[in-house]
Amino acid sequence: MSNTVTTPRPGYGRLLRTPGAWTYLLPGFLARQPFAMLTIGIVLLVQHTTGSYGSAGAVAAVTGVSMALFAPQSGKLADRFGQSAVLIPGVLVHTASVVTLTALALADAPMWALFVAAVPTGASVPQIGPMVRARWAAKLEGSPLMSTAAAFESVTDEFTFVVGPVLATALCTGVHPAAGLAAEAALTLVGGLFFAMQRRTQPQAGRLTVSEGRRVSALSMPGVRVLAMAFLGIGAVFGGMQVSLTAFSEEIGNPGVNGLLYGTFAAGNMLAGIACGAIAWKVGPRRRLMVGYAALTLAASGLWAVHSVPLLAGLGLLVGLCIAPALITGYTMVETLVPASARTEAFTWLTGAVALGQAAAVTVAGRLADANGASAGFLVPLGGTALALITLVALRSRLVPKAPGRVAARGMGHRVPVTVD
Secondary structure, eight states, rough: OOOOOOOOOOOOOHTTTTTTTTTHHHHHHHHHHTTHHHHHHHHHHHHHSSSSSSHHHHHHHHHHHHHHHHHHHHHHHHHHHHHHHHHHHHHHHHHHHHHHHHHHHHHTTEEEEHHHHHHHHHHHHHHHHHHHHHHHHHHHHHHHHOHHHHHHEEEHHHHHHHHHHHHHHHHHHHTTTTTHHHHHHHHHHHHHHHTTTOGGSSTTTOOOOTTTEEEOGGGSSSHHHHHHHHHHHHHHHHHHHHHHHHHHHHHHTTTTTHHHHHHHHHHHHHHHHHHHOOOOOSSSSHHHHHHHHHHHHHTTGGGGGOSSHHHHHHHHHHHHHHHHHHHHHHHHHHHHOOOOGGGHHHHHHHHHHHHHHHHHHHHHHHHHHHHHHHHHTTHHHHHHHHHHHHHHHHHHGSSOOTTTOOOOOTTSSSSOOOOOO
């Protein structure tokens, strides 16, 4: 008797009917809004108080590096002790750290003091996105809906990057330079605690996959390391676009257009994410990843040469459209590359890699924009994505699961093959 079963085509409607999903989706949506506000809030405040995009980018970079280093440890602790146990103290520390950093910037504190305050600010960023993805993975293990869930999460993330930077920019330029960070701290506190209260849907804590008596680390898996290196390129796009669009808006004497330009860029990402989740892919994820990065590199190659708002908005939209396929595919591959006991950690490594790439990009783009104008800053997204593409091509063999024939249909009485190419 064949195990082949005709099932409805995976789609958003079927995904959102997953039992219990809405109990963490709505709190998770609220709790992740501040994430997209942090970097741009720091850049706008510190640039206002110091007059330098380079200094602003450096402070934001310290925050990003700190987050990239500490986020995987947060994910590992969440896998072991439960998400709420890690999230509640993290939210409280992050709120206090943002308030401290804001106060120091407004008091014209020396740069070293801002750098010191930026460390706990980044280290304590709540990892809401990876935690939501881990909840989806726990519920949908072995289901074809996993790819749809990854697309849905990308859309949610990018909607956050549509709303967050626009909101932070509007608050910083229309209310007070510190208003963006103040809103970020308040939303983190309320949203983070609300999400932490949803204990019934969090993955089981302490579940182990043991190899010779040792806990398995997500970073010990070659595929995760390759994806993390590739995601540095995604971060370079985000960081380079944030700083360079801000510098471009200042150059043309219209700072308010920055939110519109970045929102258009993020909207492209969101629209592509919606489309990716609605497509029944016949091409394997590894090949989709290569094509996605190649398209992103090509789209980013023209940013430095554009000098008008309409053209920059159009090209930014195109760049955004190319990001989502790469992000979604990378997150989807985690399910086949990583055991359930290490998935929150794996997702945080990828998120941390984006943050690290963003941190490096805001620093380099800030220096280039200070010295040579916004056009030079736009070279950063191109360089980051080109390096990521080269890495993927060179190390593509490491993105194949060790046991591709026995995926995630464990406990379902049959085996589901995985297409990796």
